[in-house]
Amino acid sequence: MPSDGRHRADSGLTDAQLKTALDAVLAANPRDGGAWSTLGLLLRRSGTPEAAIACHRRGLEFAPENAGIWSNLGNALTDAGRLDEGVAAQSEALRLGPDNATVLHNATVTLRKAGRFAEALALIDRAMSRQAAAGRTAAHDLRWERALARLQIGDYVHGFVDYESRRGLSAYHGRPPSGPAWDGGPLDGRTILLSAEQGFGDALLMARFVPLVGARGGRVLYECHPELRRVLSGLPVDAVVAPGAPSPTLPAFDVEASQMSLPGLFGTTLASVPPPVVLTIPQDSRDKAARRLGPREPGVLRVGIVWSGRVTFADNSRRATSLARFLRFAEVPGVRLYSLQKGPPEAEVAALGPVGALVTPLGPDLDDFADTAAMLEQLDLVIMTDSAVAHLAGSLGTPVWNLVQHVPYWIYGFSGEHTPWYPTMRLFRQGRDLDWGPVFAAAAAALHEEVRRRTGR
Structure with a gap:
């Protein structure tokens, strides 16, 4: 001011x-x-x-x-x-x-x-x-x-x-505390509420800690976004509650913790990051993915793309880019592009006009993250700017190339191609000039090499 x-x-x-x-x-x-x-x-x-x-x-x-x-x-x-x-x-x-x-x-x-x-x-x-x-x-x-x-x-x-x-912070939107905070110690039969906070990707990121909470010997109430309920249905929890439900309507609990506080409560270091949680993919989602993608073409690499996260996220303009940049990957012989994009940026596929034939839109078939996970199973690689799908692909073990801004989400650190949070993720980083051009050039060169490695082209 x-x-x-x-x-x-x-x-x-x-x-x-x-x-x-x-x-x-x-x-x-x-x-x-x-x-x-x-x-x-x-x-x-x-x-x-x-x-x-x-x-x-x-x-x-x-x-x-x-x-x-x-x-x-x-x-x-x-x-x-x-x-x-x-x-x-x-x-x-x-x-x-x-x-x-x-x-x-x-x-x-x-x-x-x-x-x-x-x-x-x-x-x-x-x-x-x-x-x-x-x-x-x-x-x-x-x-x-x-x-x-x-x-x-x-x-x-x-x-x-x-x-x-x-x-x-004035911008904090987590559930207001309504019970004693958990200190990370033994639960000894007590019930804990794990409250949701922040976005879908954060929930997927933190899901790896939920089994560790259960191992502390208590009952677990898990607050979960509806879009994630099926893909996280395998978590060892005793009950799932709707996000934002008023505290008086919740089952009784003894202590509570935000899911975003779990790394600190478990004393997580770079050397002790737990592996991603095993996700659940229902058979009906797998059947839908198989029908939509059809049989594989010999010698063809199926590459999923995402170019924007949730548009209401304050930092999305820095981490996101446009679909047009991703079309250079369609230049690589043997590559077929599949859009996993959801939300308003999906309209960019239709806006391509005849060029849109280069990108198969899967967004209309994705009703929740279980459907997206089933599509990811059918793809060979995902290239994207950072969003919840990166956490989903990383949790599934799908190879994912994450094109990240100069100072990205903290789990990606500030240098290097890898993060301990997702072993199958490769990072392509912006430089200080915040220019996406060199990032996409590096990813395109890597994609040519990936096609040669997989298909001999």
């Missing part, structure tokens, strides 16, 4: 009302730097970071010493993928407002998203030391940023401790 506090994007007005008010302010005084920056905040929130950058730059023409505007500029530059410029803007904000809590937080976010984890952690330590000296406890948002940085570099021991700070 602009540090002068005169124009705030959290004023209680709708964005349209605030835009109208800002237009009036700027018409009366076009040299109002705070108003320009607040307009930039609105534009950033609407998903137009380049326009936001221009507004913040205009604001700095008239208020060059305003730390808040420099910090807002750094945020917008980071959103636009101009990471080095974003870091430079945040450095200037820190110079001008070294004790401003919002400036400190924004700078840590930019440093983490730029992959500069050591600098981010050092800045967080500095901010926390100042808070402690002032007699204040560490803010949840700083601990959350420290959790993400620590987990990204593989410091699971400390990272999972900080990971619990997510419960204090």
Whole structure:
């Protein structure tokens, strides 16, 4: 926010009302730097970071010493993928407002998203030391940023401790606690509720810990998304409850834990990540997949593709791309592409027109993740940008090439082609320029080699 506090994007007005008010302010005084920056905040929130950058730059023409505007500029530059410029803007904000809590937080976010984890952690330590000296406890948002940085570099021991700070964030949407928290110890016949949190992929990721919970000697109530119930029906649980069901309607339980807290409760390290859980694929889903895909063509590689995760996920624009990029894989002789995409991006297949014949759309046949798993069984390889299907394929042991953003989900670390969470997954990483071009070029070259290895072509 602009540090002068005169124009705030959290004023209680709708964005349209605030835009109208800002237009009036700027018409009366076009040299109002705070108003320009607040307009930039609105534009950033609407998903137009380049326009936001221009507004913040205009604001700095008239208020060059305003730390808040420099910090807002750094945020917008980071959103636009101009990471080095974003870091430079945040450095200037820190110079001008070294004790401003919002400036400190924004700078840590930019440093983490730029992959500069050591600098981010050092800045967080500095901010926390100042808070402690002032007699204040560490803010949840700083601990959350420290959790993400620590987990990204593989410091699971400390990272999972900080990971619990997510419960204090305004954006946290997990089930509110309604019983004593489980400490990870023996259950001794008690009943535990394992509550769902975050997305489908997170639930698949954490399912590997459910048998370990049961082994603690208690009854397990498992909160599960309907779309996952069939594929996770083999989990050793005593009852399944619907996500979001009001606490009074749930069966009685003694302790509870979020599924996302299980790695920390079990003291997970990079060397002790449990293998993926065995999934259940009903026969009717297998029959559907066999009918849809038909008999195999000799010498042909069946390659599934996914180019977007859930569009409502805040970070999806960074991890996703377009179907058009995947068409280069159809250039490889002996490769047939099958779309596993669900949701609004499915429309991109139909939008290809006649070229759409190069991609077989399976999305209309996928009613839940059990259906998707059955299709995956019939494919030789999946190439995709990160989403829940990556966790599904990795859990099944299907070879999956995951094309990931510069700073991806923390389980993928920050370097290398592999993750201990999914042994059959290969990672293709963006560079600091956030350019997908080299990622797809590397994957296409690898696909040519894979076809030669499998078919001799």
